[in-house]
Amino acid sequence: MRRVILSKAGPDGPRRDNNMRPSIIKWTLISLCVLFIVIMLILPLATVIVYALRQGWETFRDAVLDEYAVKALKLTLLSAVLAVSVNTFFGLFASWAITKFHFRGKQILTTLIDIPFSISPVIGGLVFILIFGRIGWAYPFLTAHGVKIVFAVPGIVLATIFVTFPFVSRELIPLMQSQGKEEEEAAALMGASGFHIYRKITLPHIKWGLLYGVILCSARAIGEFGAVSVVSGHLRGKTNTLPLHVEILFNEFNLTAACAVSSILVFLAVVILILRNIAEFRVKKETR
Amino acid sequence: MFSIKRGQSSSIIPGFGLSIGITLTMLSLLVLIPLLSVLLTLSGTTFEVFWKTVTDTQIIATYKVTFSCALAASLVNLIFGIMLAWVLVRYEFPCKRILDGLIELPFALPTAVAGITLTTLYSDKGWIGSLFDKIGVKISYTTTGITIAMIFIGIPFIVRCIQPVLEKLDRQYEEAAFVLGASRPRTFFKVILPEIVPAALSGFGLAFARCIGEYGSVVFIAGNIPYKTQITPLIIMNKLEQFNYAAATSVALVMIIFAFVILFLINSLQSWISRIARG
Incomplete structure (x- = not known):
């Protein structure tokens, strides 16, 4: 109401009101947001780097090239590659089934796929202990055949798969839904085989979305801590992933080494963020 | 259950059987059967034992800590999340792309790394913690610290x-409200906010569920001081270390139920709001 009266008061009134206040609001909001991001996100990143290098380059190098740190890095990458491959395989088939066909129970299926998203990673590790651990129903069979899953590498891979299960399919399903299925139907009518349709029509349309999902999935798989911590058994050099190695160093009050090893993970995270931004930019193009 | 609807079999795209088969097999083997093992493990315990385990005073204290901190954190994020989204969509300013890219850092950064850096930053010797230490406020090893994480x-x-x-919101409505004489705050609360409430709610629900389950x-x-700063996922961890599988599984079941209830509530609230919005 006030503004209506103002506009009657004179031609300058509303225009000044329009230009002055928004810019104050705008810059207040921007500075609040920047402050929030600096305190919550940038300062923690800076802390890692500064603490990692505070005892000099030599200590940093020793911590990063430490035998156990290198082994942990290898295990982390191995389990991440395996988990991402399995979940990508799943994501490709699940998104095809869900977006190209009508069937009963579709809603339930998508809800079930998203379960690992909403429950604690610690539970993601616990469930495998309950199956393959000493009290698990698969334990007698496994010991009879000399297979070790829990407190060994397979358990770590399984827990990582569980926690990152929905990542790829979640990216692909909305994207493929928005693109419809007319082109695939046309190709099928003309007699193209399923594999041919997928390779020539679907895949080119979703490749950036797929990459985006794979990137998110890798990020989570590399950094997974809770689930892996439950099933790992913390054997140095054998079942220790990089995040678990960071935990051990931190608990030994070796903050510099912990931050030095963390900086490898920070580096990976930043690379992932940059790739993610490129992929996201391309996904927006794909949707259009 | 998962059969193609009759009359809808117009689908000539091949591969339904194969893709649904692989989807269901992998989902069952990797997610559903492992989750059902929680129920299977508990099938031996009576309800009384289960109830006694999950209502132990120390565990009740962890529910309180986890819930109150997750709620406080999600409310802070709700306010800053709306603000950040607004600033990133509506304003142009230097370094905007970097700010936008940084938002996802918590997804990309391993949780253990986030944990140790936040602890260092907010401890009484850290950059921020030492400032607060001077006025006698401790952050690391308190519920404030948990909330910040x-x-x-x-x-x-x-x-x-x-x-x-x-991004999709049509600016015509805002302009109309503005031209009709609504003040800026009023335009925001009456025109823009109702549009973003469903999205904000689902974000809130996801963040809240994630906070409750978060461990790393x-x-x-x-700092894990019993009755004060222990979180529920930690209890599962502790019980496992004591080889008390039944107790760990009981607490896990409670957490799974909580997670489902939160998702259900948020979903119902969302559909209720969109029903009201539609009239």
Whole structure:
């Protein structure tokens, strides 16, 4: 109401009101947001780097090239590659089934796929202990055949798969839904085989979305801590992933080494963020 | 259950059997059967034992800590999330792309790394912690610390839910409200806010569920003092270390139920709001 009266008061009134206040609001909001991001996100990143290098380059190098740190890095990458491959395989088939066909129970299926998203990673590790651990129903069979899953590498891979299960399919399903299925139907009518349709029509349309999902999935798989911590058994050099190695160093009050090893993970995270931004930019193009 | 609807079999695209088969097999083997093992393990315990385990005073205290901190963190994130989404969509300013890219850092950064850096930063010797230490406020190893760690991991959820909605929002309505004489705050609360509420709610729900289950980034800064700063996922961890599988599984079941209830509530609230919005 006030503004209506103002506009009657004179031609300058509303225009000044329009230009002055928004810019104050705008810059207040921007500075609040920047402050929030600096305190919550940038300062923690800076802390890692500064603490990692505070005892000099030599200590940093020793911590990063430490035998156990290198082994942990290898295990982390191995389990991440395996988990991402399995979940990508799943994501490709699940998104095809869900977006190209009508069937009963579709809603339930998508809800079930998203379960690992909403429950604690610690539970993601616990469930495998309950199956393959000493009290698990698969334990007698496994010991009879000399297979070790829990407190060994397979358990770590399984827990990582569980926690990152929905990542790829979640990216692909909305994207493929928005693109419809007319082109695939046309190709099928003309007699193209399923594999041919997928390779020539679907895949080119979703490749950036797929990459985006794979990137998110890798990020989570590399950094997974809770689930892996439950099933790992913390054997140095054998079942220790990089995040678990960071935990051990931190608990030994070796903050510099912990931050030095963390900086490898920070580096990976930043690379992932940059790739993610490129992929996201391309996904927006794909949707259009 | 998962058969093609009759009359809808117009689908000539091949591969339904293969893709649904692989989907269901992998989902069952990797997610559903492992989850059912929680129920299977508990099938031997009576309800009384289960109830006694999960209502132990120390465990009740962890529910309170986890819930109150997750709620506080998600509310802070709700406010800053709306603000960040607004700033990122509506304003142009230098370094905007970097700010936008950084939002996802909590997704990309391993939780253990986030945990130890936040602990260091907010401890009485850290850059921020030492400032607060001078006025006698401790952050690391208190519930404030837990809340801060939960704010950290929750940031991307709400921003990324609201951003696309704001981008699609037609500015005509705002302009109309403005021309008709609504003040800026009124335009925001009456025209823009109702549009973003469903998205904000689903972001809030996702962030809240994630905060409740979060372990890596919270466990370091929490300090894990019984009755004061222990979180529920830690209890599962402790019980497992004591080889008390039944207790660990009982607490896990409670957490799974909580997670489902939260998702259900948020979903119902969302559909209720969109029903009201439609009239």
